[in-house]
Amino acid sequence: MKRSALVTTMGMLGAAFALVGCGKMDGGEFEGSTPTKDTVALVVPAASSTTATTGALSNGAVTVKQGALMGETANDYVLTATLAYVVNTATGAVLGLVKAVTNYPPSSVDGDTGVWGPYTDPLSANTYRLTVTKQAPHVFAWKLDGKGKTADDSAFVTILSGVHTRAVDAAGNPMEGFGSGNFVIDWDAADTLPQHDTNVGQMAFTYSRMSPTATVTNNVTFTNILDNCDPASCKTHGQIFDALYAYAATPGSGGDLQYGATENFVTTTAANETMSVHSRWTKMGDGRTDVQITGGDVGTAVDTSSECWDSNFASVYSALSYDPNDPNVDWGSESSCVFASAALVSLSP
Numbered sequence: 605m606k607r608s609a610l611v612t613t614m615g616m617l618g619a620a621f622a623l624v625g626c627g628k629m630d631g632g633e634f635e636g637s638t639p640t641k642d643t644v645a646l647v648v649p650a651a652s653s654t655t656a657t658t659g660a661l662s663n664g665a666v667t668v669k670q671g672a673l674m675g676e677t678a679n680d681y682v683l684t685a686t687l688a689y690v691v692n693t694a695t696g697a698v699l700g701l702v703k704a705v706t707n708y709p710p711s712s713v714d715g716d717t718g719v720w721g722p723y724t725d726p727l728s729a730n731t732y733r734l735t736v737t738k739q740a741p742h743v744f745a746w747k748l749d750g751k752g753k754t755a756d757d758s759a760f761v762t763i764l765s766g767v768h769t770r771a772v773d774a775a776g777n778p779m780e781g782f783g784s785g786n787f788v789i790d791w792d793a794a795d796t797l798p799q800h801d802t803n804v805g806q807m808a809f810t811y812s813r814m815s816p817t818a819t820v821t822n823n824v825t826f827t828n829i830l831d832n833c834d835p836a837s838c839k840t841h842g843q844i845f846d847a848l849y850a851y852a853a854t855p856g857s858g859g860d861l862q863y864g865a866t867e868n869f870v871t872t873t874a875a876n877e878t879m880s881v882h883s884r885w886t887k888m889g890d891g892r893t894d895v896q897i898t899g900g901d902v903g904t905a906v907d908t909s910s911e912c913w914d915s916n917f918a919s920v921y922s923a924l925s926y927d928p929n930d931p932n933v934d935w936g937s938e939s940s941c942v943f944a945s946a947a948l949v950s951l952s953p
Contacts, residue, residue, distance in 0.1 A: 634710065634718050636770040636778035637736050637744035640703050641696040643781055644811045644822055646688035646851045648859065649889035649917070678913035680893035684883040687863050691824055691849060694807060698764065698789065702748065705734050724753040729798035733760060742770045742778070746787075752798045763794040771814045784812040791829075804844065805829035817855055824849040825953070831867065840867050845876075846953035858886040864951025868900070875900035882949045888915040892943040896950070908948060909933075912941035 710718030716738040724731040731753045736746040747765035751757070766787025770778045791803040805828035813820045826847040831840045845867040853859030863881040870877050877900035885891030892912045898905065912921040921936035938944070 633716075633738060634706055634736050634744070636780055636783070637738070637768060638702050638706050638746050639699055639766070639768050639783060639785060639787065639811065640781050641692070641699045643783055643813050644691075644695055644699065644809055646691050646822060646849075646861065647820075647853060648685050648688045648861065648883075649885060649891075650685070676919055677917050678893075678911050678919035680883070680895070680909075680911035681891065681913045681917045681919075683881065684861055684885070684891070684893055687849065687861060687881070687883075688851075691822070691851075695789070695809070702734070702746070702764070706736065706746075710736070722757075729753055731755075739767070742772060744768050744770070750794065750797050761793045761796055763790050763797075764788070765790075766809075779815070782813050782815060784814060786810045802832075803830060819852060819854045822849070822851040824851075827953075840869065843867050848951050848953045850951065856887050858884070858891075860884050862949050862951050864949075864953055866899075866953055869897060870901040872901040877902055878950075878952050880949050880951045882947055884943055884947070886942055889917065890915045890942040892941050892946075894946040894948050896948045908946070910938075910946050912936070912938075912943070914940075914942075 705720050708720075710720050712719045718736050719733065720735075721733040722731050723733075729752060730750050733749045734746070735749070736744050738744055745765075745767050747762045749760040749762050751759040751761065764787065766785055768785040768787075769783055771782035771784070773779055787809050789807040791801075791805055791807075794800045795804065805826065807829070808825045808827070809822065810824075811822045812818075813822075826845075826849075828844055828846065831843045831845060833841050845865055847863065847865040850862040851859070861881075861883045864878065866876050866878045868874060868876050869879055877897050879895065879897045881893060881895050883891060883893040890913060892910065895909045897907050906925075908925040910921070910923050911919060913919050919936070920940040921938055922934055923938070924933050
């Protein structure tokens, strides 16, 4: 259930750096036309001891808590940080490359459309082309296409595409790192190129980060992706599955992260279960995670767990519905929780 990063970034996009021209743009019409990694970042309170690793399943039973005891760093806090890490890692480098390209003049401009490339790195079997079209004063459609370097231009396939509305300040000037929109990373399309990584499926974003003080929302849908968690500790490694993220946070006021996935979490049989995670935290960093799992080997029952942590991310309360008397997974008083009661969600992809 608690996994390492589900996905890796698209390594073949490194060649996109070479699409840039000579000399940075200065207020050009395409400035801020695509989202940045900051625009879609999921931010949760950080603990220096937190690592982007998660637990797994044990002996065919759902194991929501592993190792942490009262007063130690809460496992469900680590889970929350890891879910954010998955999204940030999968998109940060990709959007960083796109932003690096659009910081420079396009190779050609035709009306409201700018094109960077096509370009082929000398050691790459792939050719790339970035196209941005201005649809309205602050609205841009953009896409990154790729093909085999010896193929005809008709062979270009779109591996990244979206629509971005840039945020503007009171004077009407674009604010870098802010905006709203949507985009899709299509690993299946990328897999048709001569050089590609091992990812499969699609990752679709809908996001909004309009100002430094506005509520940030980011909803992500994973479709038919590969679970790349550590095979040594994760029984879901290598499975193809769907997942959903729903994130909302207001700067200075805490946040809310929901996650749902359908996978073979309980490995008694090959049946898939649906797991839903709901994490909440305050501006001080203390928070609560409530988890439910149902279907598959769990059947019509709903197995639940809850864990709360303080502002130092230390566990103060833990409870499992399916093993309520085990001192290794149940401790503390719910009155210690910053959120007084469970808020279970059913997020089924």
